[in-house]
Amino acid sequence: MNIVYLNGEFLPEQEAKVSVFDRGFLFGDSVYEVIPFYQGVGFRLDEHIGRLNHSLRAVRIQNDQDWVGILEQLVSKNGGGNLSVYLQVTRGSAGKRSHAYDDSLQPTVFACCTEIKDIWQAGVDDVVSLKAIVTEDLRWHRCDIKSTCLLPNILVLQQAKDEGVQEALFSRDEKLTEGSACNLFIVKRGVLYTPKRSSEILGGITRELILELADKHGIQFQESDIDYDRLLSADEVWVSSSTRGIVPVIEIDGQQIGNGQKGPVWQKMFELFTDVQRKLMTGR
Numbered sequence: 001m002n003i004v005y006l007n008g009e010f011l012p013e014q015e016a017k018v019s020v021f022d023r024g025f026l027f028g029d030s031v032y033e034v035i036p037f038y039q040g041v042g043f044r045l046d047e048h049i050g051r052l053n054h055s056l057r058a059v060r061i062q063n064d065q066d067w068v069g070i071l072e073q074l075v076s077k078n079g080g081g082n083l084s085v086y087l088q089v090t091r092g093s094a095g096k097r098s099h100a101y102d103d104s105l106q107p108t109v110f111a112c113c114t115e116i117k118d119i120w121q122a123g124v125d126d127v128v129s130l131k132a133i134v135t136e137d138l139r140w141h142r143c144d145i146k147s148t149c150l151l152p153n154i155l156v157l158q159q160a161k162d163e164g165v166q167e168a169l170f171s172r173d174e175k176l177t178e179g180s181a182c183n184l185f186i187v188k189r190g191v192l193y194t195p196k197r198s199s200e201i202l203g204g205i206t207r208e209l210i211l212e213l214a215d216k217h218g219i220q221f222q223e224s225d226i227d228y229d230r231l232l233s234a235d236e237v238w239v240s241s242s243t244r245g246i247v248p249v250i251e252i253d254g255q256q257i258g259n260g261q262k263g264p265v266w267q268k269m270f271e272l273f274t275d276v277q278r279k280l281m282t283g284r
């Protein structure tokens, strides 16, 4: 049975109840994080908590908690191991529906776990490449906030599925921003490129790690604009996220990327990345 966390209590999931007037439910007035735990240890936990605090500050939800303590207890109550933790903080409930809110509201804090498969044990051949479409980025201009207002992300992913592919990449003002739930990288002549960090994209924790690893291991990289032509003429395209890791994209809008195979720079980065995960797991 899954144990979830709700407002100070650890409960079987069936017993966790939230008010229908909760602003997270009524307005999407809430922020969230998704944090992988490997063998009970949070992956880049400080960075995730840092981003959560950034999101909370940006939407003016005041909620200072021992996040690490809550998450570690939750993971342990769910048997430890390899779990992805979802944490959501809403502005709370005023017992009525009104756009305006009072600063005295008590935020609702909810967290739950789902099992993740052993990606660090997977080899390069186990990773399934993706096909994607490019769609207009109709989101607001604060995509740096990890808000639960995900309707544009949900709709483009569904559009991708309707078109028989697995991912949708957003384009705003002729520049690629990111994917529906992932950051975007391209490789051209051995150099790695990714859109600059700005309020138009989420500052992905995996993205940061990829850039750190590139720096440390002599892979040339640049944060720069990527337009549609550069995207389609790239040798490699990848997307990254905490839940999926780093995944090659081999076809976009029906056009093959590079030679249509997983590229050598991706393979190197995948190995560096899984090595970091493995070290974390084994405590080395």
Ligand code: PLP
Pocket (backbone or CB within 6 Å): 034, 178, 179, 180, 181, 182, 183, 201, 202, 203, 204, 205, 206, 207, 240, 241, 242, 243
């Ligand atoms: N961009 C968006 C819109 C996302 O939703 C996510 C993850 O959910 C990411 C990027 C990747 O972020 P991270 O690597 O922190 O999971």
